Amino acid sequence: MPHQDGWAVRGAGAERATETFDRKTDAVQRGREISQNQGTELVIHGRDGQIQSKDSHGHDPFPPKG
Template identity: 60%
Template sequence: MSGKNQHIVPHDEGWAVRGEGNSRATSVHDTQREAIEHGREIARNQGSELLIHGRDGRIRERDSHGNDPFPPKG
């Protein structure tokens, strides 16, 4: 995978998209759905993975957009 994995995480103002290793959010959205859509677009463009966190901060879903012909299953 070439790009940074994108994380969808809870934020004071709703939900944020944050690149792995970044301390600041790439973007902030009112709903988790909006954040997921934006994060998925970035992950697709970078050939990276989208990791969706729940309100408790734990990863609840992964979505791989890398070039791996055998991506990890759920």
Template identity: 60%
Template sequence: MTKRNQHVVPHPDGWAVRGAGSERASSVHSTQQEAISRGREVSGNQGTELLIHGQNGRIRERDSHGKDRFPPKG
């Protein structure tokens, strides 16, 4: 399985989790929070980034689960 960033996007049946570049959703949920939870689980397992889109389709939040090449000092 290839590692792809996961996107939480609006869907006609609610909210979907979709891998970057995929036409089809990997899962569909009735609420955005359910989709975010599933997306975090998938991106955490893959070590990829989760991009959460708003109702208008624009990215409103990001959550990275991969190795940070430039971690904060402290």
């Protein structure tokens, strides 16, 4: 998510950033690593703070049908 120093990785419900990065791609990469390790959902925000995308790495109660 956007941060005063660039981009931040922050856990759900946390007030403080876990890590900050200059580039969004670096923050997304680190967030994805954490999300995969913890089996949680990754939520990616744009510069305006709006959610751009989500990626689930845990138990998905609504998996895609296929």
